Amino acid sequence: MTRMNLTPRRRSPRRAIALVLAAVIVALLGLAGLRNAQAAPAVDPFLAGNTAAAAGDHATAAAAFEQAISRHGWSANTLLALGNAYEGAGQHGRAILAYQRARLLAPRDAAIAANLAHVRESAGLSAPAPSQVERVVGRLSADEWTWLGLAGGGLACLGVVGLAWSVQRRSARVAVVAGTLTAAIAGAAALQVAPPIDDAVIVAGEVARISPFAGAEAAFTAPEGETVRIEQQRGDYVYVRDGERSGWLPRSAVERVVPAGA
Amino acid sequence: MNARRRSLLALALAAAFVAAPASAFATSHGGAAAHAELRSGDQLAVDQPAQLAVTVDGDNAQPPALALAGTDVHFAGRVSQISVTNGATRNQTTFMYTVVPHHLGALDIPAIRVPTADGVATTEPIHANVVSAPSALSAPSGASVPVAAARNDAAHAFIRFELPTRALYVGQAVPVQVRAYFRGGTGATLEGPPHLDSDAFTLSDLSDKPAQTQVDIGGVPYLQATWSAVLSPAKPSAAKLGVELPVEIAFREAVQRPARDPRSLFDRFATDPFSDPFFNGGGGDPFAGFEDMFDTQPVQRRRLTLRASVGKVTVAELPAAGKPDGFSGAVGSFALTMDPPSGELRVGEPTTVTLHATGTGNFDRLALAGVPESASWKSYPGKTSFEPSGTGKLAGTKTFTQTIVPTRAGTMTLPAIALPYYDPAKRAYVTAETAPLTLQVAAAPGGGAADPGLAAASVRDSSMTPDRVDPGTTQATLAPLYRQRRFWALPSLLALLTTALAGTAWWRRSPRIARVLGARRVDRAVDRQCAQMDRAARRADPVAFFGAARRALQARLGASWHIAPEAVTAADVQARLGEQGAAIRTVFEHADQITYAGDVATPEPLDHWRTVVRDQLAQLEASR
Numbered sequence: 001m002t003r004m005n006l007t008p009r010r011r012s013p014r015r016a017i018a019l020v021l022a023a024v025i026v027a028l029l030g031l032a033g034l035r036n037a038q039a040a041p042a043v044d045p046f047l048a049g050n051t052a053a054a055a056g057d058h059a060t061a062a063a064a065f066e067q068a069i070s071r072h073g074w075s076a077n078t079l080l081a082l083g084n085a086y087e088g089a090g091q092h093g094r095a096i097l098a099y100q101r102a103r104l105l106a107p108r109d110a111a112i113a114a115n116l117a118h119v120r121e122s123a124g125l126s127a128p129a130p131s132q133v134e135r136v137v138g139r140l141s142a143d144e145w146t147w148l149g150l151a152g153g154g155l156a157c158l159g160v161v162g163l164a165w166s167v168q169r170r171s172a173r174v175a176v177v178a179g180t181l182t183a184a185i186a187g188a189a190a191l192q193v194a195p196p197i198d199d200a201v202i203v204a205g206e207v208a209r210i211s212p213f214a215g216a217e218a219a220f221t222a223p224e225g226e227t228v229r230i231e232q233q234r235g236d237y238v239y240v241r242d243g244e245r246s247g248w249l250p251r252s253a254v255e256r257v258v259p260a261g262a
Numbered sequence: 263m264n265a266r267r268r269s270l271l272a273l274a275l276a277a278a279f280v281a282a283p284a285s286a287f288a289t290s291h292g293g294a295a296a297h298a299e300l301r302s303g304d305q306l307a308v309d310q311p312a313q314l315a316v317t318v319d320g321d322n323a324q325p326p327a328l329a330l331a332g333t334d335v336h337f338a339g340r341v342s343q344i345s346v347t348n349g350a351t352r353n354q355t356t357f358m359y360t361v362v363p364h365h366l367g368a369l370d371i372p373a374i375r376v377p378t379a380d381g382v383a384t385t386e387p388i389h390a391n392v393v394s395a396p397s398a399l400s401a402p403s404g405a406s407v408p409v410a411a412a413r414n415d416a417a418h419a420f421i422r423f424e425l426p427t428r429a430l431y432v433g434q435a436v437p438v439q440v441r442a443y444f445r446g447g448t449g450a451t452l453e454g455p456p457h458l459d460s461d462a463f464t465l466s467d468l469s470d471k472p473a474q475t476q477v478d479i480g481g482v483p484y485l486q487a488t489w490s491a492v493l494s495p496a497k498p499s500a501a502k503l504g505v506e507l508p509v510e511i512a513f514r515e516a517v518q519r520p521a522r523d524p525r526s527l528f529d530r531f532a533t534d535p536f537s538d539p540f541f542n543g544g545g546g547d548p549f550a551g552f553e554d555m556f557d558t559q560p561v562q563r564r565r566l567t568l569r570a571s572v573g574k575v576t577v578a579e580l581p582a583a584g585k586p587d588g589f590s591g592a593v594g595s596f597a598l599t600m601d602p603p604s605g606e607l608r609v610g611e612p613t614t615v616t617l618h619a620t621g622t623g624n625f626d627r628l629a630l631a632g633v634p635e636s637a638s639w640k641s642y643p644g645k646t647s648f649e650p651s652g653t654g655k656l657a658g659t660k661t662f663t664q665t666i667v668p669t670r671a672g673t674m675t676l677p678a679i680a681l682p683y684y685d686p687a688k689r690a691y692v693t694a695e696t697a698p699l700t701l702q703v704a705a706a707p708g709g710g711a712a713d714p715g716l717a718a719a720s721v722r723d724s725s726m727t728p729d730r731v732d733p734g735t736t737q738a739t740l741a742p743l744y745r746q747r748r749f750w751a752l753p754s755l756l757a758l759l760t761t762a763l764a765g766t767a768w769w770r771r772s773p774r775i776a777r778v779l780g781a782r783r784v785d786r787a788v789d790r791q792c793a794q795m796d797r798a799a800r801r802a803d804p805v806a807f808f809g810a811a812r813r814a815l816q817a818r819l820g821a822s823w824h825i826a827p828e829a830v831t832a833a834d835v836q837a838r839l840g841e842q843g844a845a846i847r848t849v850f851e852h853a854d855q856i857t858y859a860g861d862v863a864t865p866e867p868l869d870h871w872r873t874v875v876r877d878q879l880a881q882l883e884a885s886r
Contacts, residue, residue, distance in 0.1 A: 046733045053729055073736035081729040104740055110614055111665070114645075115726045142742035150753060157760035164767035187744075194742040258740045 045071060049081060058088030076106035083115060092123040093203035093224035100201065100227075100257050107141050107193070123225045137189045145190035152182025198230040200240065200254040208247025212237035219247030228254065295319045296376045296383035304390040306363050311560045313338075314359040314371070321353045322379035330371060334362040338560060360560040363392040418448045418513050421456075421568035423505040428575045430495045431686055434593040435624035437654055438465070438493045440505050442472070442568060446483035449512040453565070456489055456507045462499040462577065467492045467655050492656060494624070495577035504571035512563045580684050584691050588631060592683035594623010594656075598694040600679060607703040609671050610731045612642075617662040617696070619681055625660050630681060632664040638674045640667040665728075671705040781886075784821040788814045788879060795875065799868040807868050808853035811875045815846050818882045846878050 049064030062085035068078050079102035086095035099116035106112060120127055130138065140148070156179030162172030205224040209216035212234045222228065222242060232239035237248045300306070301313035314335075316326065321342050328335045338358040357376075363369050371388040424439040440456040458465050472487035580593070596619050603613035617630055625648055635641045644664030651658040668674060676699040685692045743749045769775050791814035798806035813827070820827030823838065832850040835843040849871065852864060864871070 050729055050731070068733065072733065073738050074740050075734045075736040077730040077732060077734035078736070084726065084729055087726070101740055104742075105737070110663075111612060114663075118726050142744070146743040146749070150756075153753060154756055157756050160760050161763045161767075164764035166767075190742065190744055194745070197745075258742075 044068070046078060046081070049085065053081065053085055053088065056088070058085045061085035062089055062091075062094075074101065074105060076102045076109060076112065079105070080109075080112050080115065083112075083119070087115075087119050091203070091224075092119055093201055093205070094255075095119050096123070096125075096225040097201040097203060097255055097257065100195075104141060104195065104258070107138055120225065123223070125223065125225050134192070137192050140189070140193070142190045142194035145186045145193060149183045149186030149190060152179045152184075152186055155179030156183060195257045196229065197258065198256070199258075200228055200230050200238075200256045202226045202228060202240075202249070202253055203255050204253045206249050206253040208240065208242075208245070208249050210247060212239070212248040216248065220245045222247075222249055222253070227257075230254065230256065296374065296385045298371065298374050298385035298388055300361070300371075300388060300390055304388075306361070306369060306390050306392045308363055308366055308392050308394060310362065310564075311562065312361045312363075313560050314361045315356050316359070316374055316376060316385060317354055317356040318376045318378055318383050319352070319354055320378045320380060321355055323355045323357075323383070324377045325357045326374050326376045328359055328374065330361070330363075330369070332363065332365040333369065334360075334364070336360045366392050366394065368392070418445045419443065419450065419509060419511050419566065419568055421505065421507050421570040423503075423570040423572050425493065425503070425572045425575070428573065430493075430575065430577045431593055431684065432495050432498060432577060432579050433591045433624060433627060434686060435466075435492045435494045435626070435656055437656055438491050440489040440491070440507065440570075442487045442507055442509070443477070443479065443484040444487070444511065445513070446476075446485065447513060448485075450485070450487075451510040451512075453508040453510055456491075456505050458493075459504045459506055459569070459571075460499075460501060462495060462497050462501065463503060463575075464494045464496055465491045466494065490654060492654065495575075498577050498579050500574060500576045502571055502573060503575040504569055507568040508566070509568060510563060510565045512561050514561055581691075586680075586682035586691050586693055588680060589682040589684070589691065590629040591627035592623060592625075592629075592681070593627070593686060594621055594625075594683060595685055595687065595692075596621035596623060596628065596681060596683050596694050598679065598681045598696055600676075600696040600699070602676070602699050603666075603701065607668050607674075607701055608732075609668050609703060609705055612665050612667045612728060612730065615664050615666060615676065617664075617679055618659050619662070619694070620659040622657045623683065625655060625658065628660055628681070628683070630662045630679065632662060632679065633666050633676060636677075638668065638670050639676070640669055642666070668701075668703040671703050674701050674703050675699065676701060780821065784817050787817040787827075791817065792876070792879070795872060799872050802868065804852075804864060804868060805856050807871065808849065808856050811849050811871065812853040814875065814879060815849060815882075818879055819846075822882065822886060845874050849875060849878075 045064045045068035049061045049068060052058075052064055053061035062082060065078055065082040065085055069075075069082070072078075079098045083095045083098035083102065086092075086098060096116065096119055099112055099119065102109070102112045103116065117127070137145075155175050159172040159175030159177075159179055162168055162175065202222045202224055206222050208219045208222050210219045211217075220242070222240070226242055228240040228242045230238050231241055231246070233251070234248075236251050238251050238254055240246065240249050240254060295318070297317040299315045299317070301315060306312045314328075325337055325340060328337075336359065338360050340358065341356045342353070369390045369392050371390070373387050374385045376383045376385070420443050422441045422443070424441065426436050426438075430436065442450075442456075444450045455468055456465070468491040469489050472489045475486050475488070477484050477486045580591075599618045599620070601616040601618070603615055605613070607613055615633055617632065619625075619628055619630065630644070630646075632644045633639055633641045642665045644662050646660060646662050648655070648660045649658050678698045679696045681694040683692055683694070684690075739746065770779075791810045794810035795807055795814065798804070798810055816827040816830040819830045819835070823830070823834075832847045832854070835847045835850060839846065852871070
């Protein structure tokens with residue numbers, strides 16, 4: 001006769017914890033997989049943009065490059081391609097905006113500068129000739145100047161610590177002076193190179209008005225591609241200044257060089 | 263005959279022989295004499311100003327009103343003069359008029375009535391001829407321009423043409439300069455730019471405004487106006503080459519008297535007696551000094567075409583023999599250099615090569631083909647720019663920037679680039695060349711070769727740089743680092759760390775802090791030894807107990823005496839504390855006995871010694 005133990009076996013708590021953890025991991029992996037499956041594109045938007053551009057479909061290419069930026073982030077090459085696409089589509093303003101943004105990331109890229117100059121020229125826009133100092137400072141991006149300034153600051157800090165602890169006092173003194181100078185110069189250069197927050201490009205030629213509504217009297221005609229300074233915002237209008245001229249433009253007609261939140 | 267005698271004779275005979283062709287003296291009704299004279303003679307130029315002088319005896323005369331049909335007459339001023347001859351005083355007043363005839367032919371100036379204090383004086387009528395005005399300084403002398411006038415104009419303005427060589431080639435460009443000279447005091451209005459008198463040449467890049475400077479020529483000040491330009495022969499020729507400059511000059515001229523030939527007595531008598539050197543001390547008009555003083559000379563205006571020639575210039579065709587392939591017509595002397603592509607080369611990624619042609623010559627005709635398309639390179643049309651080294655366009659650097667795309671990975675060669683040109687100095691064709699460049703080209707991302715044609719089609723204008731096959735590195739934001747909040751964590755951390763380290767160093771170096779720290783160190787050392795002492799007492803271990811007790815006391819005494827704790831001995835205690843340190847000395851002695859003699863027996867229990875040691879430590883701490 002087989003005896004059966006009818007007393008229920010106590011489950012090991014370790015085993016229960018392991019099971020719960022395994023379930024959680026599986027659920028997380030599943031969710032991640034599902035998310036990836038939803039997000040994974042059939043074709044990389046950058047490649048899709050290149051293909052469309054090569055086929056001469058500049059509007060589709062521009063949309064694909066915009067998608068590539070929103071998905072993967074900003075890159076100089078993508079912005080160059082985006083500028084080319086907008087230029088091909090006849091949108092000088094957006095092309096200039098894209099090239100300007102590309103120059104923020106790659107200020108020494110001669111191709112971007114050349115394309116920007118070319119589009120400006122063909123749009124009949126003039127850019128002030130940079131001074132010698134601006135030319136030198138413009139060789140590095142604002143981020144590169146910032147890192148250089150930080151390195152200078154680090155050197156100065158090292159010197160301060162050396163002086164405090166009386167270690168290599170002469171070298172520490174040199175480090176403090178050199179580091180402080182480097183940090184100051186690089187900081188000023190970074191401020192100079194970075195575009196002001198309110199700099200914007202007119203992406204659609206519009207009539208600027210003296211008041212923020214459509215029926216207001218015209219102040220001046222804002223040419224597409226011109227860089228202006230946004231001074232106020234009210235409703236769907238922004239108050240822009242273009243040199244000596246100023247007026248209200250529809251918000252959709254201008255786009256900041258450094259987009260808000262980007 | 264000296265001047266004085268000549269003057270007296272002239273004055274005596276003047277009353278009888280008043281027969282100058284363009285002057286007339288008449289006796290007034292009241293006895294006053296009046297005289298009218300055209301200073302430029304009886305030949306006037308149409309539309310050109312002439313000077314009419316009406317002289318009357320006395321100093322109370324009023325200027326007569328003059329009106330002539332077809333002629334503008336303007337009153338220019340008056341001059342009074344007193345002369346004394348042999349004790350006789352004579353007052354005379356001369357009224358100056360500017361006369362501008364507008365019609366050719368005879369000009370009759372009727373008798374002029376001059377009201378004076380003695381009555382009305384009347385001049386004799388004057389007859390003059392109006393002829394065509396001179397149109398150019400260089401007009402033939404047979405024209406209506408008086409020779410004297412032409413000579414005067416030449417003294418007021420002339421031109422020079424400077425050419426570096428008279429042997430040129432078709433297509434060559436040489437710098438030339440045109441210099442116009444205007445005598446000081448002469449006003450000049452340019453009526454056009456300088457131009458060549460030959461259609462076998464072209465004058466280009468002529469400066470808009472001439473450079474002006476003051477020069478001195480033969481002691482005479484001149485205003486020099488200089489134009490710079492580029493001369494290019496358009497066709498073979500061998501002819502004179504000159505330059506012309508239309509101008510209008512304005513000047514006040516000294517009064518020109520008719521030629522006075524002293525050979526005949528009649529001529530002498532026929533001349534104006536007041537022109538005798540006796541009256542003006544040197545010849546010329548006796549009123550000239552006064553007129554200059556009051557600036558009453560009329561302004562002479564002349565429209566001229568200044569001309570200058572450099573003589574015969576020979577222009578030859580460029581030789582057909584030996585003309586190299588790719589010769590674009592560049593004539594001069596040039597050097598060619600190439601900037602290699604920068605950065606890493608990768609298949610399918612565009613890069614740029616830059617060629618610099620530096621030298622002197624006709625840069626307009628200088629053309630470069632750039633890197634030719636091959637199996638290894640896809641090439642695009644380039645862009646050129648010119649940077650002059652001076653003011654002209656004949657010397658400088660022409661830069662040619664070309665986009666190329668490597669189509670193969672590996673070690674590739676950029677071929678030599680040639681610039682053929684004709685060197686007029688060597689009289690031969692010369693080819694400037696760059697050296698071939700060996701470059702390493704990496705494979706395209708993913709290993710495959712990109713199709714440059716695809717990328718090239720991405721731009722509407724072939725002169726623009728096409729898309730790249732790789733999106734490159736990306737970043738989440740375009741905002742500069744310093745505007746990102748998270749970035750400031752790093753410098754903040756750096757600042758905090760520096761502050762902490764520097765503060766620590768300062769803290770440690772502070773004497774007060776050092777004292778406190780030292781005291782704490784001693785307290786901790788004493789506490790540690792007391793704890794060991796307690797444990798040894800509980801274990802009834804006198805060796806450990808007295809060892810710990812001695813170290814605790816040494817630590818406290820060493821800190822008080824500023825010596826190393828290990829150096830404190832029973833002798834020191836005796837020497838420094840005397841009888842007050844008897845208990846401490848006893849502890850030291852017990853510790854020595856136990857350590858060195860192995861004598862562990864003490865009459866008192868360890869608890870007793872523990873109390874003693876603690877009391878001594880407390881006293882030492884209190885006395886610190």
